[in-house]
Amino acid sequence: MAQIDVVLEHVDKTFPGGTRAVRDFNAEIEHGEFMAMLGPSGCGKTTTLRMIGGLEEVTEGRIFIGGKEVTDLPPSQRDTSMMFQSFALFPHRTVAQNIEFSLKMQGVPKAVRDARVGAMLDKVELTPLADRRPHELSGGQQQRVALGRALISEPTVLLLDEPLGSLDYGLRASMMVELKKIQRELGITFVMVTHSQQEAMSMADRVIVMSDAIIQQTGTSREIYEAPRTRFVAEFIGKNNLFKGILASRSGSMAFVENGGHHYYVKVPDYAESLPLGEEVYFSVRADLMHTGVNEDMANHVEGAYVTSEFMGSLETDVFEVGKGLYVHVEQHRSTSDRSYEIGERQTICWSSDAGVLLV
Ligand SMILES: Nc1ncnc2c1ncn2[C@@H]1O[C@H](COP(=O)(O)OP(=O)(O)O)[C@@H](O)[C@H]1O
Numbered sequence: 529m530a531q532i533d534v535v536l537e538h539v540d541k542t543f544p545g546g547t548r549a550v551r552d553f554n555a556e557i558e559h560g561e562f563m564a565m566l567g568p569s570g571c572g573k574t575t576t577l578r579m580i581g582g583l584e585e586v587t588e589g590r591i592f593i594g595g596k597e598v599t600d601l602p603p604s605q606r607d608t609s610m611m612f613q614s615f616a617l618f619p620h621r622t623v624a625q626n627i628e629f630s631l632k633m634q635g636v637p638k639a640v641r642d643a644r645v646g647a648m649l650d651k652v653e654l655t656p657l658a659d660r661r662p663h664e665l666s667g668g669q670q671q672r673v674a675l676g677r678a679l680i681s682e683p684t685v686l687l688l689d690e691p692l693g694s695l696d697y698g699l700r701a702s703m704m705v706e707l708k709k710i711q712r713e714l715g716i717t718f719v720m721v722t723h724s725q726q727e728a729m730s731m732a733d734r735v736i737v738m739s740d741a742i743i744q745q746t747g748t749s750r751e752i753y754e755a756p757r758t759r760f761v762a763e764f765i766g767k768n769n770l771f772k773g774i775l776a777s778r779s780g781s782m783a784f785v786e787n788g789g790h791h792y793y794v795k796v797p798d799y800a801e802s803l804p805l806g807e808e809v810y811f812s813v814r815a816d817l818m819h820t821g822v823n824e825d826m827a828n829h830v831e832g833a834y835v836t837s838e839f840m841g842s843l844e845t846d847v848f849e850v851g852k853g854l855y856v857h858v859e860q861h862r863s864t865s866d867r868s869y870e871i872g873e874r875q876t877i878c879w880s881s882d883a884g885v886l887l888v
């Protein structure tokens with residue numbers, strides 16, 4: 529069985545002012561895993577990360593790191609290291625001195641320090657810049673210094689709070705690749721907080737999606753993208769079309785949802801099995817599983833009027849209004865040789881019986 533590096537058991541946080549920032553948070557993070565906590569601003573990500581690092585006390589619950597309970601231990605006894613969005617480098621120290629800092633504080637002998645700093649400079653590819661000061665570095669280079677400084681103490685777990693937040697768009701994309709590569713090479717457990725779906729989905733092995741102090745779903749990027757569990761996740765992640773209706777009947781893992789005289793086939797995941805018949809439910813259909821045109825193989829269809837398109841290279845997302853104020857996004861490969869839709873033109877939009885997923 530894989531070794532578990534971080535466990536959070538029923539962790540709750542209420543701030544003195546009364547804000548309940550985290551509710552009943554449960555997670556197990558494996559050794560060497562890259563875990564992301566993803567959610568909108570204010571949902572409790574930073575608070576959770578700070579509780580793992582010991583910078584914030586828990587109100588309830590327990591935290592384990594490396595198999596040891598650390599709930600009441602100070603940060604220095606937790607075997608974690610934290611990297612912040614503002615890299616907080618020492619401006620008057622060189623790159624090497626910044627990275628060396630915590631070793632010096634711990635009283636590690638100079639010969640050992642030099643060897644470890646040398647190895648870390650190599651790892652984060654800063655050896656040629658070892659004698660520069662932070663202001664002589666680019667944003668990406670500063671970020672690598674911050675990473676080297678956080679990793680030099682060889683923590684079991686590195687905690688990263690919006691680590692790419694202060695970089696501009698182009699640099700962020702390349703740092704995503706680098707951060708992931710360094711994490712893989714070092715085999716250190718990373719727990720990263722981000723509000724960016726792209727960052728979480730492209731770097732993390734698994735993602736914890738949060739909203740409003742609670743965990744909505746934990747899973748691999750693919751699981752969360754392909755099978756959102758809740759209405760929140762379906763709206764927050766990817767391009768999902770959300771539908772509402774009455775749960776009319778069920779047969780095994782399939783159900784009919786009725787709306788305006790239409791019946792839609794939807795899949796019923798096991799966690800949605802207890803939803804009662806006759807009640808209002810939501811289901812989602814990914815935009816890339818939607819097609820325009822009549823197709824007899826597709827069990828579901830709606831009529832809609834073309835509104836607009838968004839382009840992403842060869843991928844096009846066409847938007848249709850299927851009811852007053854109700855829009856359906858259809859993501860498909862279309863080329864310049866395909867006819868453009870006219871605004872207001874009516875199209876049939878269809879999807880297969882297993883493309884719709886019931887949400888809880
Ligand atoms: N020190 C604090 N005192 C009181 N409330 C706080 C404190 N820190 C954060 N909060 C509140 O807790 C909630 C979660 O904050 P935070 O964990 O920073 O969210 P996120 O990192 O997801 O944006 C917010 O409502 C925030 O205002």
Ligand SMILES: [Mg+2]
Pocket residue numbers: 570573574575721
């Ligand atoms: Mg935050």
